[in-house]
Amino acid sequence: DVKVTQSSRYLVKRTGEKVFLECVQDMDHENMFWYRQDPGLGLRLIYFSYDVKMKEKGDIPEGYSVSREKKERFSLILESASTNQTSMYLCASSLQGRMGYNEQFFGPGTRLTVL
Amino acid sequence: EDQVTQSPEALRLQEGESSSLNCSYTVSGLRGLFWYRQDPGKGPEFLFTLYSAGEEKEKERLKATLTKKESFLHITAPKPEDSATYLCAVQAGGGADGLTFGKGTHLIIQP
Numbered sequence: 681d682v683k684v685t686q687s688s689r690y691l692v693k694r695t696g697e698k699v700f701l702e703c704v705q706d707m708d709h710e711n712m713f714w715y716r717q718d719p720g721l722g723l724r725l726i727y728f729s730y731d732v733k734m735k736e737k738g739d740i741p742e743g744y745s746v747s748r749e750k751k752e753r754f755s756l757i758l759e760s761a762s763t764n765q766t767s768m769y770l771c772a773s774s775l776q777g778r779m780g781y782n783e784q785f786f787g788p789g790t791r792l793t794v795l
Numbered sequence: 796e797d798q799v800t801q802s803p804e805a806l807r808l809q810e811g812e813s814s815s816l817n818c819s820y821t822v823s824g825l826r827g828l829f830w831y832r833q834d835p836g837k838g839p840e841f842l843f844t845l846y847s848a849g850e851e852k853e854k855e856r857l858k859a860t861l862t863k864k865e866s867f868l869h870i871t872a873p874k875p876e877d878s879a880t881y882l883c884a885v886q887a888g889g890g891a892d893g894l895t896f897g898k899g900t901h902l903i904i905q906p
Contacts, residue, residue: 786838
């Protein structure tokens with residue numbers, strides 16, 4: 681089974697802090713993704729990565745950056761956390777663009793609260 | 796812009812009462828339509844992928860179908876453990892691999 685793990689289930693930070701959210705997958709997937717999930721808005725794509733050191737902006741990249749130094753690890757960085765970044769953050773991974781294998785597998789999520 | 800609309804927003808059924816959830820989509824070139832199940836406080840769990848109109852997939856009490864404009868998730872004789880939020884998502888042919896999600900249907904099965 682694909683396993684996607686996230687470094688924290690719950691995180692509380694203060695406004696202005698730099699925040700790192702870590703995600704690791706163990707299935708040698710090329711693609712990794714970061715989403716946020718908010719009530720009434722659903723899941724929205726922040727950033728994704730096709731390969732090591734590659735990154736692409738999703739629908740809502742403002743206020744975030746990412747890092748992928750190793751294939752299995754994808755980090756989401758909040759350079760200066762703000763209260764409107766309080767949310768559930770979900771990491772996902774998938775195989776590279778092969779028909780029949782495009783499904784994304786999600787981690788358990790990190791609930792981030794910014795005070 | 797890709798859009799996914801799920802209905803109803805919430806559905807309450809008695810145990811054993813079959814029903815269907817709807818997912819309408821507008822995309823520029825569908826690469827895949829995905830159904831996920833999400834329990835409270837957890838990440839989405841993959842259920843099905845559908846690629847072309849007319850395709851159907853089944854898993855236990857769930858059956859997903861796809862037309863050119865919408866997908867249905869049919870739930871036959873549901874049990875309380877089927878209670879969850881069901882999410883529909885599409886992957887478009889524009890090149891990006893990110894999914895566009897609907898807001899989900901919150902399903903409650905009462906014993």
